[in-house]
Amino acid sequence: MFMSMDKAIGSASVRLSKKIARIVNHHLKEFNITTEQWAVLRTLYESGLITQKTLSERSDKDKATLTKILDLLEKHAYTERVQNPEDRRSFLIQITVKGSRLVEEVGPYLNEVYGEIIEGIDQEKLSLYQEVLTSLEHNIDTLLVYESNRKKE
Known part of the structure; x- marks a missing residue:
């Protein structure tokens, strides 16, 4: 039976991404943050003082979404x-001291959650999976640059 690339790669990747977000959000509820907020907090923790534009690029959030996330994170100090x-x-x-403490608490906790997610998958397969993800992301980035340049012409 033939399975289209759209279904085999596209739909499967979207489905997996949603499931990961769902389980991580479930675990983040007790900290009163979401995966989207976590991604921004972790990025700030790793980056220090940065512009909103740089934060947007590093956390892969569009400007409007990032503004909403920052408003919520700022509200919680x-x-x-x-x-x-x-x-x-x-x-x-x-990031504030309070935000840094949260990252230091949540980071190890999420590592345990991801440990459960990857349970039973040997290191060789995980390494190959990461290589494939990196290659797919690189190919997509190349296509996005190409498409962006085509629109400018």
Whole structure:
């Protein structure tokens, strides 16, 4: 029986991504954050003080979505906006001490959750899976740049 690439790769990847988000969101509920908020917090924790544009790129969030996430994180005192000394019209984003403590608590906890997700899969298969994901992402990035350049012409 023939299975289209759309179903074999596209739909399967979307389905897996949604399931991972669902189980991670379930575990993050006790911390009162979502996977989307976690991705931004973790990125800030790793990056330090950065512009919203850089944060958007590093966390793979569009501007509108990131603004909503930052508003929520700021409301809970996990992040703060700081006036950019180089451009008074813009702000830099930084994680607070409270936000850093949350990342330090949630990070190891999520590692345990992911340990359960990958249980029974040997290291060789996981390494191959990561290689394939990296290759797919690279190919997609290349296609996006190509399409973006075509539109400019």
